Amino acid sequence: QVQLKESGGGSVQSGGSLRLSCEVSGYSYSEYCIGWFREVPGKTPEGLAAINSDGTTAYVDSVKGRFTISQDNAKMIIYLQMSSLKPEDTATYYCAADFGGLTPVQALGLMTHVGGMDYSGKGTLVTISS
Numbered sequence: 056q057v058q059l060k061e062s063g064g065g066s067v068q069s070g071g072s073l074r075l076s077c078e079v080s081g082y083s084y085s086e087y088c089i090g091w092f093r094e095v096p097g098k099t100p101e102g103l104a105a106i107n108s109d110g111t112t113a114y115v116d117s118v119k120g121r122f123t124i125s126q127d128n129a130k131m132i133i134y135l136q137m138s139s140l141k142p143e144d145t146a147t148y149y150c151a152a153d154f155g156g157l158t159p160v161q162a163l164g165l166m167t168h169v170g171g172m173d174y175s176g177k178g179t180l181v182t183i184s185s
Contacts, residue, residue, distance in 0.1 A: 057081045057174045059089075059150050064179030071140050075179060077133040077150030084154040091124065091135045092166035093146035094178070101146075102166030104135060105159035113159035140183045151175040 063075040079089065090105030104124035106112045112124055123136040133150060151172035153162060165171035 057152065057154075059152055059174055059176035061148065061150055061176045061179040064148060064181045066182040066184065067140060069140060069142055069183055069185050071183070072136070072138040073140065073181060075135040075137065075148055075150075075181075077135075077176065079131045079133065079150075079152060082131075082152070082154065086156060087152060087154050088157040088159060088162045089126070089133045089150060089152045090159065090162045090166055090172070091122075091133075091148060091150050093144075093148045093181075095146045100149075100167050100169065102163035103148075105162035105166075106133065107157070107159055107162075111159055113163055115163055137181075140181075142183045142185045145181060145183050147178040147180050149175050149178045 058080050060078045086108045088107040092100050092102045094100045103118050104114045106124045121139045125134045152174045153172045
């Protein structure tokens with residue numbers, strides 16, 4: 056069974072950096088698209104970044120130039136390097152996966168819907184103080 060486990064969240068001051076990790080296990084597909092989204096209570100989930108098995112990436116405008124998604128194919132870990140963090144980046148961050156041939160751009164849109172992707176993790180909390 057496919058499982059995704061996020062880690063790396065925490066509390067940092069505005070302007071700081073964090074690197075989130077998403078460990079993916081239990082899959083047997085050669086193609087995938089994995090992304091990061093965040094949720095704040097009372098707001099629509101926001102798809103942030105996605106990467107597929109051939110390394111193509113996509114980002115939402117609000118994080119372009121600040122967040123970088125990458126992958127370690129050997130370990131099957133997807134990273135989200137976040138820099139120049141702002142208080143409005145405070146949220147619970149989730150990774151999500153699809154194995155049906157989505158493009159990263161499509162994944163950004165689907166992650167705005169609960170259950171839009173095939174699988175997601177339990178999330179990691181990021182708190183940015185001013």
